Amino acid sequence: MCGIAGILYADPNGTVAPELLDSLLYLQHRGQDAAGMVTCGPRGRLYQCKGSGMARDVFTPSRVSGLSGSMGIGHLRYPTAGSSANSEAQPFYVNSPYGIVLAHNGNLINSLDLIRYLDQEVHRHINTDSDSELLVNVLAAEMDKYNKYRINAEDVLNALAGVFEKCVGGYACAGMIAGYGIIGFRDPHGVRPIVLGERAYPDGTKDYMFASESVVLQALGFTNWYDLKPGEAVVIPKADMKPISRQVATPKSYSPDIFEYVYFARPDSVMDGISVYRSRLAMGDKLATNIVEKFGGLENLRKEVDVVIPVPDTSRHAALHLAVRTGLNYREAFVKNRYVGRTFIMPNQKERQSSVRRKLNAMEAEFRGRNVLIVDDSIVRGTTSKEIVHMAREAGAKRVYFASAAPPIRYNHIYGIDLANTRELVGYNKTEEEISNAIHADRVFYQTLDDLIDACLSSIDPSSKAAQSMIDSASNGNNLGKMDFEVGVFNGNYVTGVEQDYLDHLEQLRADNAAIKARSNALIASATPMANGHDRVSSPSTSPERYKRSSAAYGDAKAATDIGLYNQADY
Numbered sequence: 375m376c377g378i379a380g381i382l383y384a385d386p387n388g389t390v391a392p393e394l395l396d397s398l399l400y401l402q403h404r405g406q407d408a409a410g411m412v413t414c415g416p417r418g419r420l421y422q423c424k425g426s427g428m429a430r431d432v433f434t435p436s437r438v439s440g441l442s443g444s445m446g447i448g449h450l451r452y453p454t455a456g457s458s459a460n461s462e463a464q465p466f467y468v469n470s471p472y473g474i475v476l477a478h479n480g481n482l483i484n485s486l487d488l489i490r491y492l493d494q495e496v497h498r499h500i501n502t503d504s505d506s507e508l509l510v511n512v513l514a515a516e517m518d519k520y521n522k523y524r525i526n527a528e529d530v531l532n533a534l535a536g537v538f539e540k541c542v543g544g545y546a547c548a549g550m551i552a553g554y555g556i557i558g559f560r561d562p563h564g565v566r567p568i569v570l571g572e573r574a575y576p577d578g579t580k581d582y583m584f585a586s587e588s589v590v591l592q593a594l595g596f597t598n599w600y601d602l603k604p605g606e607a608v609v610i611p612k613a614d615m616k617p618i619s620r621q622v623a624t625p626k627s628y629s630p631d632i633f634e635y636v637y638f639a640r641p642d643s644v645m646d647g648i649s650v651y652r653s654r655l656a657m658g659d660k661l662a663t664n665i666v667e668k669f670g671g672l673e674n675l676r677k678e679v680d681v682v683i684p685v686p687d688t689s690r691h692a693a694l695h696l697a698v699r700t701g702l703n704y705r706e707a708f709v710k711n712r713y714v715g716r717t718f719i720m721p722n723q724k725e726r727q728s729s730v731r732r733k734l735n736a737m738e739a740e741f742r743g744r745n746v747l748i749v750d751d752s753i754v755r756g757t758t759s760k761e762i763v764h765m766a767r768e769a770g771a772k773r774v775y776f777a778s779a780a781p782p783i784r785y786n787h788i789y790g791i792d793l794a795n796t797r798e799l800v801g802y803n804k805t806e807e808e809i810s811n812a813i814h815a816d817r818v819f820y821q822t823l824d825d826l827i828d829a830c831l832s833s834i835d836p837s838s839k840a841a842q843s844m845i846d847s848a849s850n851g852n853n854l855g856k857m858d859f860e861v862g863v864f865n866g867n868y869v870t871g872v873e874q875d876y877l878d879h880l881e882q883l884r885a886d887n888a889a890i891k892a893r894s895n896a897l898i899a900s901a902t903p904m905a906n907g908h909d910r911v912s913s914p915s916t917s918p919e920r921y922k923r924s925s926a927a928y929g930d931a932k933a934a935t936d937i938g939l940y941n942q943a944d945y
């Protein structure tokens with residue numbers, strides 16, 4: 375999962391970088407591995423800063439002050455197809471034709487074909503394993519076809535139609551063409567999210583912004599925002615500031631990724647007309663009904679369970695509603711260290727495991743002698759749940775039940791939420807009882823897929839633009855008339871279908887990356903000096919991971935700033 379943003383100011387003398395940074399801070403939960411921004415200044419000159427780490431580490435004030443220009447795009451990365459190497463931090467830039475920059479959230483599942491096409495047919499050099507580099511090169515190759523000195527909106531939209539024909543998978547992108555303007559587009563199934571909003575001034579001029587989540591637009595004062603439809607592309611030239619929207623591909627379905635509602639998105643975002651917060655409350659409701667049934671009625675449940683405890687952060691809303699519905703006590707008995715990020719999207723297992731303990735601490739008084747029902751939004755590898763169950767028992771819990779607001783995850787995620795290799799999933803090939811044994815719980819309870827879908831559907835705001843366009847589309851009989859959701863992680867049925875070749879390729883890439891990572895960690899550990907009077911592990915400034923991250927962020931970001939070209943066009 376990644377976060378993307380793109381801003382174009384009405385004022386050509388404005389400086390977009392500080393607000394772009396703000397937008398990335400609002401989206402930080404979508405990717406912690408790398409962050410990047412590219413802005414475009416006078417004469418179409420591009421300025422770039424990107425590197426490994428969180429936005430606040432990569433974008434120091436002095437680096438941001440070097441990013442000139444009134445338009446720009448930004449990205450937060452959580453790697454999927456490639457590795458977490460600095461070279462794969464986004465946005466990606468290609469100088470020919472025109473100077474194109476792209477920030478991509480999602481994953482292309484026909485990357486093997488694209489690599490072949492780019493190499494053999496259009497002779498473009500690909501320098502990383504990132505599918506996003508493929509995407510920007512396909513776009514460049516499509517634009518090249520017009521062989522024009524200067525491009526216009528029509529050409530860009532036609533080129534995007536070509537991209538949609540060639541690229542298969544989930545993608546939501548914000549892009550920029552040097553000196554020309556910004557673009558946004560969304561895959562034909564609408565798997566990945568992207569919204570566009572405007573900010574009007576009294577003189578009638580407007581700023582425009584694309585972002586992964588509505589919370590960014592709302593927080594930064596943009597209004598009239600709407601979710602791009604599946605297959606839609608929007609081009610906003612800076613010369614006339616008039617967005618041109620087109621359905622560049624026939625929508626194939628309306629299938630937002632349901633995992634956005636379960637875990638990824640911020641609760642205060644509204645995606646495709648669905649309030650993420652409301653959907654999580656509804657998940658708690660449905661889960662409550664399901665658990666009451668499994669205990670043979672409310673009375674039995676209340677006799678058997680003393681307290682409902684959420685696993686902070688994401689599950690809190692679902693857990694709270696589950697408690698409200700069942701009348702059970704609700705206790706925030708795990709306290710979260712606010713300085714530790716999301717553990718699931720950390721790049722390696724060792725880091726994830728130690729982070730759970732660092733992040734959550736159990737308050738003994740709330741566990742001792744009690745039967746507890748711990749609620750999480752999802753169980754993926756089982757890293758969190760296993761650790762949490764241990765912690766609950768160490769704190770004196772009698773029985774530990776574990777409930778998940780999502781159904782068992784048994785399949786790969788192939789559209790940009792790199793859950794894990796299938797075999798690493800704790801639910802892979804296991805019954806619920808076996809999963810319960812694997813995480814050492816007394817029993818696990820899972821949401822059903824139908825209930826999860828209902829929870830999301832029942833949270834659609836009928837007055838939202840997404841709901842309105844569904845109503846209009848239903849009467850036209852096209853594919854946007856109803857929402858389906860992408861639910862492949864739960865049942866193995868992916869909206870685009872997927873070739874086994876690609877799944878094998880994905881598993882191989884992950885294995886290679888794990889091996890590279892292990893080797894580089896070993897090298898870094900052996901090269902890290904001991905700090906005076908401090909143990910290496912406990913001293914933050916010399917811990918191997920810290921050393922690697924900070925040096926990588928510094929080196930990459932510093933070297934990369936300012937990729938401008940003097941001969942670039944300014945339209």
Ligand SMILES: O=P(O)(O)OC[C@H]1O[C@H](OP(=O)(O)OP(=O)(O)O)[C@H](O)[C@@H]1O
Nearest residue numbers: 687688716717718753754755756757758
């Ligand atoms: O089974 P696992 O592989 O451990 O993954 C599942 C856990 O990971 C996520 O938490 P995370 O700490 O990433 O983020 P949060 O603070 O938003 O809950 C999710 O909310 C679950 O708690």
Ligand SMILES: NC(=O)CC[C@H](N)C(=O)O
Nearest residue numbers: 375376454455479480790
């Ligand atoms: N999580 C994402 O959306 C990642 C985007 C892209 N596939 C990458 O690996 O960089």
Ligand SMILES: [Mg+2]
Nearest residue numbers: 685686687688
């Ligand atoms: Mg969690």
